[in-house]
Amino acid sequence: MRNKFALRLTNLLAASAVVAALLSGCSFNLAIPGVNxxxxxxxxxxxxxxxxxxxxxxxxxxxxxxxxxxxxxxxLVKLVNNAAARDVSWAELMAFVKSDITDLNAYLPDRYMCGGFALDLHNAAEAAGIRAAWVAIDFIGESVGHAATAFQTTDRGLVVIDDTSSYSSGGRALGEAESHSYDKVAYIMIGRDYGVIPLEAAGSPLYNDYLAYLEQFRVFDEKRQAYEREAAAYEAELAGRTRLKEPEYSYFMSWHKRLQAMKEELNELGESLGSYYWESLGVVSEVKIYW
Known part of the structure; x- marks a missing residue:
């Protein structure tokens, strides 16, 4: 008889779980009526x-x-602009957003929400000499709006950054790497879903890149489900045993190695998708940008 406590898959099963993070909108109508x-x-x-x-x-x-x-x-939202601020490149913008810590602020319902995040990132960028705008986003059939921060880059055009930190309790990272950022590139097309990609996984501000990201996530999710089915079958057949005789020991060892390889592939795919997968807030109906 041989000991094989490592055959247990408790950690593997836990690592495979993915809960989509829910990006929170502002829970009220932001606009002040009658302002021309x-x-x-x-x-x-x-x-x-x-x-x-x-x-x-x-x-x-x-x-x-x-x-x-x-x-x-x-x-009221009060933009603090810098007359000397300028447009920067995509690379310069990414470096600035990564260095900024606005996204680490706590989301406080009815106190510090998406508008506050967008405003603070705007004002920090302007103070750093980077021209920025505050963006109001409305959704079809929703009274809940959202806010983000826009930049006109010199080489990629308009880039919208969403650094609101709110996400659903129990949200899980796609890979095993711990996330220390909630910065996201926002993908906006009127009449289409509002989408975001974690900053570290975003390679372009174009909406087509978001569609490609969704396809990559679909593939990841299919592989995750296949892994979970296989892991559950393994656990069921192992039935809690920790001491096995040959040839059963070698059979389960081979199965365990296959599951480990599947897990490693999932972690790599998950990390390539960024820290979190964020659900869409809805279909965009209107966008207003204030420079």
Whole structure:
């Protein structure tokens, strides 16, 4: 008889679990009624062949404060702009967002919400000499809106960053690496789902990249489910035994190694998708950008 306590799959099963994180919107209507704005610029479609992003149909206001409150009965959004701020490259923007710690702030319902995150990132960027905008996003059939921060990069066009930290309790990382960031690149197209990709996994601001990311997640999720079925079958057949005779010992050892290989592949795939998989907040109906 031979001991094989390592044949137990408790850790493998736990590591495979994935719970989609839920990105929280603001739980109230942000807009202040009756505030007039000058005629905005309507943005054109992105130039996909050139890798230049935009949000077709989004309204862009220049030099105006957003007519929104940060939370119910709270203060107005107040952008602190820097006349010397400039547009930067995608790489420079990614480096700045990674260094900024706004995303680590606690999400406090009806006190510090998406609008506050977007405002603080905007003001921090402007203070660092990077031109930024505050973005209001509405969804079809929803009274709940959302806010994010936009940047006009010199080489990729419009980039929207969502650094709201709220996620559902019990949310799990896709891989085993511990996450220390909730920064996300937002993917926005009017009439389509609002999507985000963790900053470390985002390679472009174009919406097509988000669609490709969703396909990669679908493949990952299929492999995860296959692993969980196989692991459950292994545990059921092992039936809690820790001492096995040959040839049963070698049979389970071989099975265990296959499961370990499946787990390692899942972790690699999960880490390539970033720290979390975030569910969409809904289908975008309107986007307003305030520079």
């Amino acid at each position: 704005q000058p005629p905005p610029e309507t943005l054109s479609a992105p130039d996909i062949s050139a890798g230049w992003n935009s949000i077709a149909g989004a309204l862009s206001y220049d030099g105006r404060q957003p007519p929104y409150r940060l939370y119910p009965d709270g203060p």
